[in-house]
Amino acid sequence: MTLLYLFRDAFREMLTGSWRYWAWVAVLLLMIALGVWFYAQQVIQGLVVTHMSNQVSWGFYIANFTYLVGIAAAAVMVTIPAYIFHRKDIKDVVLMGETMAIAAVFMAIMFVVVDVGRPDRLWHLIPGIGIFNFPESMLAWDVVVLNGYLLLNMGISFYIISCHYGGCDPKLRHYFPFVIVGIFLAIGIHTVTAFLYSANTGRPFWSNPLLAPRFIASAFCSGPALMILGLQLIRSISNYPVPQSVIKLLAIVMTVSLQITLFLIGVELFTEFYNEGEHAASARYLYLGLNGFDALTPWIWTALLLIGIATFIGSVHVLRNNVFLLNVACVLTVVGVWIEKGMGMVIPAYVPTPIGEIYEYTPSFPEIAVSLGIWGMGLLLFTLLVKAALPIECGNLRRPGVDAPSPICPVSPEKR
Amino acid sequence: MRTYAMVIDTRTCIGCGDCVVACKSENKVPVGLNRDWVVEATSGRYPNLRTEFRSERCNHCSHATCVLLCPTGASHQWNDSNIVLVDADKCTGCKACIAACPYDARLVMHPEGYIDKCTFCHHRVEKGLDPACVSTCPTHCMHFGLLDDPGSDVSKLLLSRNYKTLMPETGNKPNVFYLV
Numbered sequence A: 001m002t003l004l005y006l007f008r009d010a011f012r013e014m015l016t017g018s019w020r021y022w023a024w025v026a027v028l029l030l031m032i033a034l035g036v037w038f039y040a041q042q043v044i045q046g047l048v049v050t051h052m053s054n055q056v057s058w059g060f061y062i063a064n065f066t067y068l069v070g071i072a073a074a075a076v077m078v079t080i081p082a083y084i085f086h087r088k089d090i091k092d093v094v095l096m097g098e099t100m101a102i103a104a105v106f107m108a109i110m111f112v113v114v115d116v117g118r119p120d121r122l123w124h125l126i127p128g129i130g131i132f133n134f135p136e137s138m139l140a141w142d143v144v145v146l147n148g149y150l151l152l153n154m155g156i157s158f159y160i161i162s163c164h165y166g167g168c169d170p171k172l173r174h175y176f177p178f179v180i181v182g183i184f185l186a187i188g189i190h191t192v193t194a195f196l197y198s199a200n201t202g203r204p205f206w207s208n209p210l211l212a213p214r215f216i217a218s219a220f221c222s223g224p225a226l227m228i229l230g231l232q233l234i235r236s237i238s239n240y241p242v243p244q245s246v247i248k249l250l251a252i253v254m255t256v257s258l259q260i261t262l263f264l265i266g267v268e269l270f271t272e273f274y275n276e277g278e279h280a281a282s283a284r285y286l287y288l289g290l291n292g293f294d295a296l297t298p299w300i301w302t303a304l305l306l307i308g309i310a311t312f313i314g315s316v317h318v319l320r321n322n323v324f325l326l327n328v329a330c331v332l333t334v335v336g337v338w339i340e341k342g343m344g345m346v347i348p349a350y351v352p353t354p355i356g357e358i359y360e361y362t363p364s365f366p367e368i369a370v371s372l373g374i375w376g377m378g379l380l381l382f383t384l385l386v387k388a389a390l391p392i393e394c395g396n397l398r399r400p401g402v403d404a405p406s407p408i409c410p411v412s413p414e415k416r
Numbered sequence B: 001m002r003t004y005a006m007v008i009d010t011r012t013c014i015g016c017g018d019c020v021v022a023c024k025s026e027n028k029v030p031v032g033l034n035r036d037w038v039v040e041a042t043s044g045r046y047p048n049l050r051t052e053f054r055s056e057r058c059n060h061c062s063h064a065t066c067v068l069l070c071p072t073g074a075s076h077q078w079n080d081s082n083i084v085l086v087d088a089d090k091c092t093g094c095k096a097c098i099a100a101c102p103y104d105a106r107l108v109m110h111p112e113g114y115i116d117k118c119t120f121c122h123h124r125v126e127k128g129l130d131p132a133c134v135s136t137c138p139t140h141c142m143h144f145g146l147l148d149d150p151g152s153d154v155s156k157l158l159l160s161r162n163y164k165t166l167m168p169e170t171g172n173k174p175n176v177f178y179l180v
């Protein structure tokens, strides 16, 4: 019964809001409509509407996929302090981190779905019905861990929310084992995704033991950065009390990860270029251009510049404690890492091809439109979940018959 | 596992491209796609130049990374041999195998929505024939047979001549050999 009430109230909450809330939802719906339209074209005409080719067979979609897996994995940066180190302040925002993970995994899965040429045959991936090439194929592993992580996060958040709604205290011992599994899965999704690339022996740019550590490091830059931005937004819109100590902790996590990321990039540059061999051709294409082809060069240097500035801001105590500058650093990190580990990591492995052809790739308009659509879906999912969860977490919304505690949000949450 | 191999003599290949044409007509490969191709590699410094012609295709690797990485089992090895085929009905077009192949031997964008590649003409091999490219070659520079059979053409050639494989460092154990 509680569940029925919960769903009813949650939907009611999602469907009521100020004009600002509706304007935001309308923008997202517009993005989704654009994406769906172009995806329909892609299904009808096939992958030819993209600029992917025999030479560069993974492009913009897989770049976004990689990035989003990182964002999803970064949720452990709130679950670990909250549940392992028992930071009370972080516990208040742990749900927000998990919601972000849910939206990010959802988008990541969508990006894989739009990338395949024959989505109608995806059912072959369902164990039991199709031949699921597990445990050999890294892609099969990715399917397992991504879906597992999604379900786990949904389960934990749902348990906490429904407990709060029903007026009981969620018992940590009920879900603690799942939290622990979730922490391992978070590292797992990103490691498996890195292995998906490292397993390709013919592509020296990927076949590199540093790939997984670099993935994890850069995930812990962009994830906390997004969380800092999101938490401040939620705080200003809804008055949900997000302690500044949480923001500070996330800022330090981001800074340390940025420093590690820059170090790892340096290590890679040294190995590639000190004794430049044939394996460095992709790196040369990315950073310096190869035989006059250099479509990615301006992008990667922009990314490095952005990451560099963000690291500087984060590393200087005064600058990091300045709210405005911290937000600048977060935006730079989000964008910089998106370029560096998206297009900057996926495309160069294909250039030159193993047999030496150089084939440049830039996303086609339909690819960009479909990607925008998926980002729209993810943001919408995130918005709706947060919209429904906030009044419950604030203490304003309880199941009928349960007394609402005194709300912790100073003013009743203005509708997002 | 039976291992079929192709042995190609780069010294008698004249780069005519007949193997490419033979494959296209035998296997009805769509316009714009090729399952095999001829590489013309020039080395040395003028005036001491040397050209090597190599007819390249899928190496039907003994350690086939494409089969390993395929999530649905669409890429598989035929009849307990090293011949790698793609089951068109099971291929989702995820392109993991393209990334996994060190020889660029796989073609995406087949109009029917699956990954196409050289099949070593297993439909001919079944009947005891050579692959179409091997039968067509005007200089008889291509040889096909079982590596496990010491009496086969390919085994004898590999015993008596110097040869190389492409990118052995990837660990794929390729089965197309080039006599040099």
Ligand code: SF4
Pocket: B057, B058, B059, B060, B061, B064, B065, B066, B067, B084, B100, B101, B102, B103, B104, B105, B106, B117, B172
């Ligand atoms: S050459 Fe490529 S496609 Fe052929 S078996 Fe080896 S990895 Fe697979």
Ligand code: SF4
Pocket: B069, B070, B071, B072, B073, B074, B075, B086, B090, B091, B092, B093, B094, B095, B096, B097, B098, B115
């Ligand atoms: S594209 Fe097809 S054959 Fe290649 S790995 Fe994916 S499902 Fe397998």
